[in-house]
Amino acid sequence: MDYLITGATGFIGRHLVPKLLAAGNEVNYLARRRSASLDSRAAFHLWNPGEPPPLDSVPTVDIVMNLAGEPVAQRWTQPVKRRIYESRVDATRRLVSAIERLRHKPSVLISASATGYYGDRSDEIITETSARGHDFLAGLCAQWEQEALRAKEFGLRVVLLRIAPVLGRDGGMLAKILPVFRSGLGGRLAGGKQWMPWIHIEDLINILLFSAETPNVEGPLNATSPQPVTNAAFTHALGRALHRPALFSVPQFALRLAFGELARYMTASQRVIPEAALAAGFRFKYPDLAGALRNLLE
C-alpha cells in the first residue's frame, strides 16, 4: 500500500513509519523540513501548512494519515493558541481540498483528534456517542474532525481517532513527567480524583494500522486503553513502577501559575473507553496501566 502521512516526524509518526516500511508499504510524508532521523526510504515532500499541500508531486496514494499539529503541551499564549488551531483545522482543510482535486483519490483518511473532544466530565463513562465538551480543546477537536469528514463527500472512508495521552519512552506525557517522578518529587494533580485516559504507543500504532486495514471502521474511534484510571491511581502506579515515592500533591493554583490556561485541561476528568474499537474487534496488547508501565520502564 502507498501511504501519505502528515506529522510523520513527530512522536507518533516516528513509531508509525518504521512499522509501515517493515510491512513493505511505500511511505510518503508531507513536512516543513526533511527529518534526518526518519528512514530515508520514506519519501519527503515539502509542505508549508499555510499553503495547499503539493499532492501533484506525490505518487498515487491509497491511505492518508493526518497527524500534524503544533504541540498542545506548552504555555498557551495567544500566538500559540492560534498555531494550535491553524496547524490542525486550517491545515486539514487544505489537505482535504487537495485530495478532492486528485484524479486518483486515496480510499481512506485517518485523521488525528483527541479525547479533549469530550471536555471535563467527572465520573461519566464516555464513549464515541457521548456529546462533545464546550471548552477550547473540545471546539478545536470538533472543527478538526469536521474538516477531515469533508473527505467522505467525495468517497473516502474517514476515521477520526480521538487519541488519549500516549505513553511512550521517547515522547508525550510520560517522557515529560519521568524526571520529576524519578527524583521522587512526583505526585497527584489537584486532588487526583479526575479520570485519565491513556494508551501505550504500541497499541496506538496498532489502532492506526487496524483503522487502515478494516473496511467497516469509520467515524470517531476512541484510541484509549479500555481501563482509564484516576490521576491518583496513575501517580501510584508510576511511583511503584519506578520504585520511588510519589507522595506529593500539586494544587490547582500552582498548576495554574506554572501552566496558565493549560492547567485546567491537565486536570480535566475524562473516563473514556474505546467502545467502537473493541466492537470492531481490536485487541489491546496493554489494556492495564501496570503492564504498560512495566513494558515501558523496565
Ligand SMILES: NC(=O)c1ccc[n+]([C@@H]2O[C@H](COP(=O)([O-])OP(=O)(O)OC[C@H]3O[C@@H](n4cnc5c(N)ncnc54)[C@H](OP(=O)(O)O)[C@@H]3O)[C@@H](O)[C@H]2O)c1
Ligand atoms: N502524543 C499524544 O499524547 C497525543 C494525544 C492526543 C492527540 N494527539 C495528536 O496526534 C497528533 C500527533 O501527535 P504527536 O505526539 O506525534 O505530535 P508531535 O510529536 O508534537 O508532532 C506532530 C507533528 O506536527 C507538525 N507540526 C508541529 N507544529 C506545527 C505547526 N505549527 N504547523 C504545522 N505542523 C506542525 C510537526 O511536523 P513537521 O515539523 O515535520 O512539519 C510534528 O512532527 C497531533 O495532532 C496531536 O495533537 C497526540
